Amino acid sequence: MKLSPSSFFPITTSTFKPTRIATPSSFHRLMASQSTSSFGGPPTVNKTAHDFDKQAFDGLMIKRFFFAPAFEIYGGVAGLYDYGPPGSSLQANVLAEWRKHFIIEEDMLELDTTIMTLSDVLITSGHVAKFADWMCKDVKTAEIFRADHLVEGVLEARLKGDKEARGIAAAPVVEMTDAEKKKNKNKKKVASTAVKLEDEMVKEIEFVLAQIDNYNGKELGELIRRFKIVNPDTQNEVTEPEEFNLMFGSSIGPTGQVKGYLRPETAQGHFVNFARLLDFNNGRVPFASAQIGRSFRNEISPRQGLLRVREFTMAEIEHFVDPEDKNHVRFNEVKDVKLMLLPKDVQQEGRTELKEMTVGDAVAQGIIDNQTLGYFIARIHLFLTAIGIDPTRLRFRQHMANEMAHYAADCWDAEIQSSYGWIECVGCADRSAYDLTVHANKTKQRLAVQQTLAEPIVVTKLTPAWDKKVVGVALKREAGVVTKFVDELSEEELKDLKEKLEGPNASASVTVNGTVYELLPTYLTIALKTTKNSIREFTPNVIEPSFGIGRILYSLLEHSFWAREADAARGVLSLPASIAPFKCLIVPISNNADLMKISHEISLRMRKAGVACRVDDSSASIGKRYSRNDELGTPFGATVDFATVKNGTITLRERDTTQQRIGPIDEVIKVISDLKNGTINWEQACEILPVYSGEQEV
Numbered sequence: 001m002k003l004s005p006s007s008f009f010p011i012t013t014s015t016f017k018p019t020r021i022a023t024p025s026s027f028h029r030l031m032a033s034q035s036t037s038s039f040g041g042p043p044t045v046n047k048t049a050h051d052f053d054k055q056a057f058d059g060l061m062i063k064r065f066f067f068a069p070a071f072e073i074y075g076g077v078a079g080l081y082d083y084g085p086p087g088s089s090l091q092a093n094v095l096a097e098w099r100k101h102f103i104i105e106e107d108m109l110e111l112d113t114t115i116m117t118l119s120d121v122l123i124t125s126g127h128v129a130k131f132a133d134w135m136c137k138d139v140k141t142a143e144i145f146r147a148d149h150l151v152e153g154v155l156e157a158r159l160k161g162d163k164e165a166r167g168i169a170a171a172p173v174v175e176m177t178d179a180e181k182k183k184n185k186n187k188k189k190v191a192s193t194a195v196k197l198e199d200e201m202v203k204e205i206e207f208v209l210a211q212i213d214n215y216n217g218k219e220l221g222e223l224i225r226r227f228k229i230v231n232p233d234t235q236n237e238v239t240e241p242e243e244f245n246l247m248f249g250s251s252i253g254p255t256g257q258v259k260g261y262l263r264p265e266t267a268q269g270h271f272v273n274f275a276r277l278l279d280f281n282n283g284r285v286p287f288a289s290a291q292i293g294r295s296f297r298n299e300i301s302p303r304q305g306l307l308r309v310r311e312f313t314m315a316e317i318e319h320f321v322d323p324e325d326k327n328h329v330r331f332n333e334v335k336d337v338k339l340m341l342l343p344k345d346v347q348q349e350g351r352t353e354l355k356e357m358t359v360g361d362a363v364a365q366g367i368i369d370n371q372t373l374g375y376f377i378a379r380i381h382l383f384l385t386a387i388g389i390d391p392t393r394l395r396f397r398q399h400m401a402n403e404m405a406h407y408a409a410d411c412w413d414a415e416i417q418s419s420y421g422w423i424e425c426v427g428c429a430d431r432s433a434y435d436l437t438v439h440a441n442k443t444k445q446r447l448a449v450q451q452t453l454a455e456p457i458v459v460t461k462l463t464p465a466w467d468k469k470v471v472g473v474a475l476k477r478e479a480g481v482v483t484k485f486v487d488e489l490s491e492e493e494l495k496d497l498k499e500k501l502e503g504p505n506a507s508a509s510v511t512v513n514g515t516v517y518e519l520l521p522t523y524l525t526i527a528l529k530t531t532k533n534s535i536r537e538f539t540p541n542v543i544e545p546s547f548g549i550g551r552i553l554y555s556l557l558e559h560s561f562w563a564r565e566a567d568a569a570r571g572v573l574s575l576p577a578s579i580a581p582f583k584c585l586i587v588p589i590s591n592n593a594d595l596m597k598i599s600h601e602i603s604l605r606m607r608k609a610g611v612a613c614r615v616d617d618s619s620a621s622i623g624k625r626y627s628r629n630d631e632l633g634t635p636f637g638a639t640v641d642f643a644t645v646k647n648g649t650i651t652l653r654e655r656d657t658t659q660q661r662i663g664p665i666d667e668v669i670k671v672i673s674d675l676k677n678g679t680i681n682w683e684q685a686c687e688i689l690p691v692y693s694g695e696q697e698v
């Protein structure tokens with residue numbers, strides 16, 4: 001069965017109209033500035049003439065093979081995708097930018113750790129017990145839903161229906177054909193019906209939706225009952241939400257006795273190598289490790305194209321920092337970066353309006369917990385906008401209390417708006433000392449920093465001194481746990497114990513792991529002891545920016561897509577030159593043998609100069625070939641004609657404006673190379689290459 005694009009991309013029937021502004025890469029900012037420039041100015045490009053057309057966009061993605069369902073000829077599997085030539089190059093270019101922006105600029109330690117992960121590691125990290133989502137089933141058909149997505153989809157549809165009934169959003173109700181209904185079967189999007197709700201109900205639904213990520217399974221069950229939520233397709237009731245662990249389990253080796261999992265994140269690979277990384281960094285913090293690699297999550301019901309898949313590329317950073325000093329030495333460089341923030345207190349009041357502020361102010365006002373977290377949030381913003389994400393559709397949302405892991409100090413998601421709504425594309429969490437502590441406790445390895453102090457610290461405190469022989473005889477195998485427990489008591493607790501041991505009964509009891517032990521003065525004495533410490537040992541805290549590359553790619557592709565003003569069917573992807581899959585299309589004007597020969601020579605010269613290019617020697621008209629090229633997001637086109645053979649010149653077409661310049665072959669190649677490297681901008685290119693008038697001597 002051949003699957004059509006729309007079976008994989010739910011078609012949004014909503015009135016989604018993205019705020020369109022030119023793609024904000026430096027390249028496009030420069031393009032925009034051309035209209036007033038001194039070189040005559042290119043025609044103004046209107047990228048917002050047509051509303052975003054999701055179906056046309058999805059069609060383009062499949063037709064040009066940016067990506068497609070994996071195992072398509074076998075019918076495909078939800079949540080698994082293959083990237084084709086342009087998608088793979090785009091991903092490689094985005095990752096190259098990521099490495100430059102983070103690993104190189106921030107001097108991070110790069111890692112490449114195994115995907116297959118020992119189950120002990122994931123038991124210790126808490127993933128085996130807790131890496132789960134809430135799932136419910138249609139009681140009759142057993143169709144499976146992710147509980148929060150079901151509640152969200154149904155409530156959003158009710159709000160939309162209410163708006164339609166009130167005449168606020170006059171979305172035309174289009175009757176679907178049978179074929180469309182069939183294609184729509186897999187959609188999570190719930191069709192809305194124009195039904196007016198009570199004002200109170202609207203408020204309540206808005207409140208629930210504003211904190212939909214904040215509910216646990218029991219609460220989701222209560223919401224399902226409270227709002228009488230059923231399977232929107234069958235109207236059947238659904239079961240109570242139950243937990244479903246998202247990890248793919250496996251076993252390592254032929255005996256099947258060593259249990260493993262495909263990793264659900266790359267982070268654990270950093271933590272288990274912490275001691276070596278610290279050593280590599282001469283025993284000092286702060287430092288960061290970084291890793292790009294595949295992760296796997298057995299998502300309950302992946303229905304959002306590349307946004308929710310079961311295998312995806314992540315790029316994760318673990319920045320290890322002294323818990324007592326979370327300032328960042330380069331914070332000043334980013335303090336003026338403006339961010340759109342959605343803090344937790346705003347969401348807890350059921351509101352979603354954004355606060356625009358500089359990262360400097362957000363940290364100073366305690367909205368963002370510390371400088372290091374703020375620094376990374378700003379750097380994430382700069383990275384995303386540099387690769388072409390529209391800054392007006394980028395926000396940072398703070399996690400609410402229930403959403404955040406219990407150990408996390410603060411957490412912000414970079415969310416990008418697309419036709420699927422606001423989607424988390426990068427998580428940025430302060431994970432405190434949790435991971436290193438649990439792995440150190442489990443393995444009994446030191447995963448901590450030892451810092452030599454300039455001034456030794458002199459400490460006088462109550463300290464137990466044990467008579468090991470007596471305790472050993474009295475408590476036998478339990479002696480170790482009990483002494484450790486007492487050694488770790490607070491000053492107050494030790495004082496209390498000391499008083500009891502010196503009191504009239506001369507005994508004291510302690511409860512360790514639910515067992516009561518009787519301590520006698522012969523076991524230990526507690527006295528003030530003065531120690532001089534010239535080493536401070538601490539477990540670093542971890543700030544973790546975690547990027548989902550597929551989500552970023554998809555959002556970027558949507559943000560880059562527009563249609564020519566004169567022809568809505570002519571789609572263009574305005575990808576920045578630095579990350580576009582191909583930089584130049586070489587177009588011979590006919591299949592004349594001389595033109596073909598020189599076209600392939602030029603292509604070789606370009607590729608040797610590091611410019612990814614392709615020759616389009618098909619018989620399609622030049623206009624058609626350029627249109628195809630616009631769909632691939634190729635920023636430049638070089639036309640090869642008889643003047644090329646005679647004079648050694650080629651014309652250079654710029655994708656968005658379609659403006660043409662002319663110059664000698666090597667000069668044009670150099671200009672394209674400089675443009676894609678970002679060492680010159682289009683305005684400077686136009687100063688090097690004159691306008692092509694359309695006439696040449698042949």
Ligand code: AMP
Nearest residue numbers: 307308309312424425426427546548551
């Ligand atoms: P998390 O560890 O859940 O915070 O995820 C880190 C990042 O991975 C998210 O910000 C997403 O960009 C990405 N991600 C998580 N789950 C998926 C998925 N099922 N499909 C695609 N990307 C995902």
